[in-house]
Amino acid sequence: MAKNVKPRVRVPKKAAKGEVVEIKTLISHIMESGRRKGKDGKLIPRSIINKMEVTFNGKPLFTADWHPAISANPYMSFFAKVDQSGEFAFKWSDDDGSVYETTAKISVA
Amino acid sequence: MKMNWKQITFLTAAFAVGVSEFAATADAADWGQYQVEDRRSGFTYMTDESRAMQVDNFQNPGMLWVEQGADLWSKVDGKAGKSCASCHGDDGTSMKGVTARYPVFDQELGKMQTVEHQINYCLEKRMEAKPYKWESGEMLSMTTFINNQSLGMPVNVKIDGPAAEAFEKGKAFYYERRGQLDLACKHCHEDNAGGIIRANTLSQGQINGFPTYRLKWQKVGSVHRRFRGCNSMVRAKPFAYGSDEYTNLELYSKWRGRGLPIEAPAVRN
Numbered sequence: 044m045a046k047n048v049k050p051r052v053r054v055p056k057k058a059a060k061g062e063v064v065e066i067k068t069l070i071s072h073i074m075e076s077g078r079r080k081g082k083d084g085k086l087i088p089r090s091i092i093n094k095m096e097v098t099f100n101g102k103p104l105f106t107a108d109w110h111p112a113i114s115a116n117p118y119m120s121f122f123a124k125v126d127q128s129g130e131f132a133f134k135w136s137d138d139d140g141s142v143y144e145t146t147a148k149i150s151v152a
Numbered sequence: 153m154k155m156n157w158k159q160i161t162f163l164t165a166a167f168a169v170g171v172s173e174f175a176a177t178a179d180a181a182d183w184g185q186y187q188v189e190d191r192r193s194g195f196t197y198m199t200d201e202s203r204a205m206q207v208d209n210f211q212n213p214g215m216l217w218v219e220q221g222a223d224l225w226s227k228v229d230g231k232a233g234k235s236c237a238s239c240h241g242d243d244g245t246s247m248k249g250v251t252a253r254y255p256v257f258d259q260e261l262g263k264m265q266t267v268e269h270q271i272n273y274c275l276e277k278r279m280e281a282k283p284y285k286w287e288s289g290e291m292l293s294m295t296t297f298i299n300n301q302s303l304g305m306p307v308n309v310k311i312d313g314p315a316a317e318a319f320e321k322g323k324a325f326y327y328e329r330r331g332q333l334d335l336a337c338k339h340c341h342e343d344n345a346g347g348i349i350r351a352n353t354l355s356q357g358q359i360n361g362f363p364t365y366r367l368k369w370q371k372v373g374s375v376h377r378r379f380r381g382c383n384s385m386v387r388a389k390p391f392a393y394g395s396d397e398y399t400n401l402e403l404y405s406k407w408r409g410r411g412l413p414i415e416a417p418a419v420r421n
Contacts, residue, residue, distance in 0.1 A: 070215075115213075
């Protein structure tokens, strides 16, 4: 089980209608690939976040499957065109079944 | 604070004359605050991408440790029922400038204290709590948080008076050959800074950015971890974390980067 997992997101508070905004996300995670060996010579079990999903007002916006080559503390940014005010919901799914979630609001004038 | 090294226009060229302590480099880029006379921060040896990662507060993964450190700062620990905040104030602003002048000679203890030593001193003596292990998550969070308070301040360590002995010892360590490869710090970081060692670019070995988020480590690490890594790569037996040898070397290395800005947490590869 990964410890100290804490998501951070940065979404602009305001945007003009139809504006393309950059959304930045960073989550602290060890992203253990499952390929490394420990001091005892045995494989360290894989422990990664394997999926990241973003929805806007409940509708899917962005989904990514993550694999063992993603580095620790993954940073991901993407762009979205916003037409209305609403809430981004971010969800990261861990190998161990844990789900880390956070949300961010944006108001469109 | 948003810093763009390309936009910062200092007249470093005017200072770049005189006898060079370091190997001359062909590139005459303007590194702004990241260069003082011929002393160049490790920042200047990085790729543009890594530099962008460091200066963006959000993208810099080292900021995760700063956040954790901020949480620890106000967390009560130990029998005395105190947290760091009980004595030093709620936010870390009282720590501004600390790392710029550390390590310092502590009159009371009669020895050199790094930031890590001082944290453990407070934990044991003031909070009556268990000291942190040197390279533990707690210690790294705390040092990253404390050092981050001095972001951008110039390194200014005291090397005279009671610190002079440690300084001389650190200097001797720097120029002393060691390990099966028979190399001193100076062979890579003074004579060949800017050159390539296997697949890596050698920097001047400045320590103004520590604790540094090293992409290879995938986490932040202390200066002493870096020293241990270097020592084992020249096939010498590394000294212990927090040892006098490394504390003296930390003082000397820091002095070599006098005037460079504190970058904690820096991003390095």
